[in-house]
Amino acid sequence: MPEKLLHRKQESYRILIESVKDYAIIILDPQGHVISWNQGAEQIKGYTADEIIGKHFSVFYTDKEKAEGEPERNLREALKLGRFEDEGLRVRKDGSQFWANVVFSSLIDEEGQLIGFGKLTRDLTNRKKAESEIEQLTTHLEERLQKSETEVFDYKQALDEAAIVAITNQKGIITHVNENFCRISKYSKEELLGQDHRIINSGYHSKAFIRELWVTIANGKIWRGELKNKAKDGSYYWVDTTIVPFLNEQRKPYQYLAIRSDITKRKAVEEELHRANEELENKVKERTYELTQALEREKELNEMKSRFVSLASHEFRTPLSTILSSMALVEHYTEPEQAAKRMKHIDRIKSSVKNLTNILDDFLSLEKLEHGSVxxxxxxxxxxxxxxxxxxxxxxxxxxxxxxxxxxxxxxxxxxxxxxxxxxxxxxxxxxxxxxxxxxxxxxxxxxxxxxxxxxxxxxxxxxxxxxxxxxxxxxxxxxxxxxxxxxxxxxxxxxxxxxxxxxxxxxxxxxxxxxxxxxxxxxxxxxx
Missing domain, CATH: 3.30.565.10 (Histidine kinase-like ATPase, C-terminal domain)
Incomplete structure (x- = not known):
């Protein structure tokens, strides 16, 4: 029954992974050869499963990165840290390059042995394009001091179409949100404007994480990361976030522009992958325990057999010797006047046979008790x-x-x-x-x-x-x-x-x-x- 349940869960997990189209989910062996390939990988990288399985994952890197040993370094970092994330240019089957976010996870069995790597790739072309536009916008706005309201409006329209946008002042009070922000947070604009940004705080992230975010943007630097937020109805959602500080003449932030994209589905896949991995590990541990118990029982049985052979060779020797010697003497006591001597040795033979019977009875009784058949x-x-x-x-x-x-x-x-x-x-x-x-x-x-x-x-x-x-x-x-x-x-x-x-x-x-x-x-x- 546990094996059937495990098989169904593994099959469900396989179907789930293969059906994801927005992310390339790849499994590598310990040397970096592709052993699993989903539809998302085929859509992003251009290879079919038949074309890529068995090949080394370095085919996705540029010639320069391959020459510098970047693929091998990525695997070493993943093995060392357990999880390694990187961004950079990657190569499709047709030779074209695209900007990608790549997450490596080392896969370790219950004995601490490396069995492979999980590799999750996301095409960041659109996000990089948007970030580039944001950086250009920031520079342009600082240089022209909002010279052209028309241009600002055009940029705003572009961002509103492509992303989840919010602006806060330097104290974190919300001053602007777009429709995409309202849609995912399930708050209206009226409910959000003037509120502290913590209105969507899920409580998921640690104080240290939040502190690092604010230190970064307060120092005028761009912060990038993933945030788990809480909607008005109590549901949770994940967003890939870039926060850009707007600086005044003293190079101090006076407001922050947050550009987000919804990654809830991707995080659900990651969580399901983690959960399935934990369930698989638990099943392996349970099965290992069952096998260990079976081996212990087998070991105990073998020890009992060995003791029986040793004991039998010792305990059987005395009564068997008595039987043999008495039988030899009985053969010589054939005269009627020797009847008493014959009976003496016959009684000795009977006593020895009874001793042998008692020994065998003990072992038969123990065997029945051990097998629960009493x-x-x-x-x-x-x-x-x-x-x-x-x-x-x-x-x-x-x-x-x-x-x-x-x-x-x-x-x-x-x-x-x-x-x-x-x-x-x-x-x-x-x-x-x-x-x-x-x-x-x-x-x-x-x-x-x-x-x-x-x-x-x-x-x-x-x-x-x-x-x-x-x-x-x-x-x-x-x-x-x-x-x-x-x-x-x-x-x-x-x-x-x-x-x-x-x-x-x-x-x-x-x-x-x-x-x-x-x-x-x-x-x-x-x-x-």
Missing amino acids: DVRSTEFDLKEFLTDVTDEIDGLLKRKCQILHLHIEGDTSLCQDKKILRNVLLNLLSNAIKYSPEEKQIWVRAEVKGKEVLLTVRDEGIGIPAEAQPHLFSKFYRAGNAVNIQGTGLGLHIVKRYMELMNGNISFESKDGKGTTFILQFPKTITS
Whole structure:
């Protein structure tokens, strides 16, 4: 689904870029070769996509600029600054030259690697022509001191037709606006004249930006830039602006002429390009995270397989050796009076097979838990009968080590839980209590039902758990230092903890090295499948 959404957004972005005709929007590879070309580029520069894609962007520069290395310098500046803007003469396919505003943007991936450059070109021929006329007008007006009202009127008419025009005094009070200004700002002339120029201030630009503008024109210099303004209805618009100071005899500004052109559509394209780039970056980050998680899971699985092979080679060796040696001896005990010896070795074989089965059961249980394929199935049963059955099941193990088990039950013994999971948990804890306790020791199982909760404890007089091992006890494959010489996989308690989570319960323990261990199970009396 995310891939489809990303594809639709990319397709929409491509259609948007290709449909723009007023601006040449070009994508370059890191070396400066053209890899994307829109209709605006074809209209401004004269090349079709088939003619230009794959060629170096230096074909748009004059021979003089190419000889001076200007194309390469522009890319270096864009890479250094992230964004580089320039104005100058550029060359069309037919060899004609035009004045252009060019913006380079470096395209960087999430790893900080350069993947190319974005290049936005605007034909400034008309604006340069207008600016040239303005400068000529300013010089002419200063020289002739408004000698000819007719000429001034003609110039004004030309500007009113071609641009958005406003005049303010040296304090920024609006003294003149043309119809184009009223149209884009949605104010009438009456609403604007006499007002501070900040009536159209959008609040978008920083104080430093505005300060730099006013310092420039207050010093009698022309200011050029892009401004985001606010219309009467609250909407915003962008204008490419040139502000020309009119100077008195002391060379001090007494009024300012602002010539603007509407670039709202161009800025919308730039913002959409930026937004699409951010969305693409976010999608790439999300996908990278998903792949990283998948790799981590794969790594964990491979580590588990490696541990299994290592553990199996170690844990299987002892029971298999016992089976082989007992089988060899059984073959020699063929006489009736040797029946007791045969049974002794047959019991050893059965015990070894059971050990192998337990090891394999641990790994199969872990695999099911890791894949989420263990389903909780609640059934109604009597806790007292259940505990009696489980303790009877391990009676043979108890007798073999001359150990005694005490069972104590309190409260309402009717449960609705997963009987199979609870049996596996209890058998694991009881087997550990027997295995890690010396002969002739005692084991206590206590069950207490209070309200909707069951508290079940298994206490032994075994070897206990060292303090340094206790924080890691439920980790996969972990075995305490005092238990490494006792057969086991290091998976049992990890599996028990996972089973308790499936039962909406938890497990804890209390233990001291050499003084036994108490495991405490807490789980709800009733669980829904």
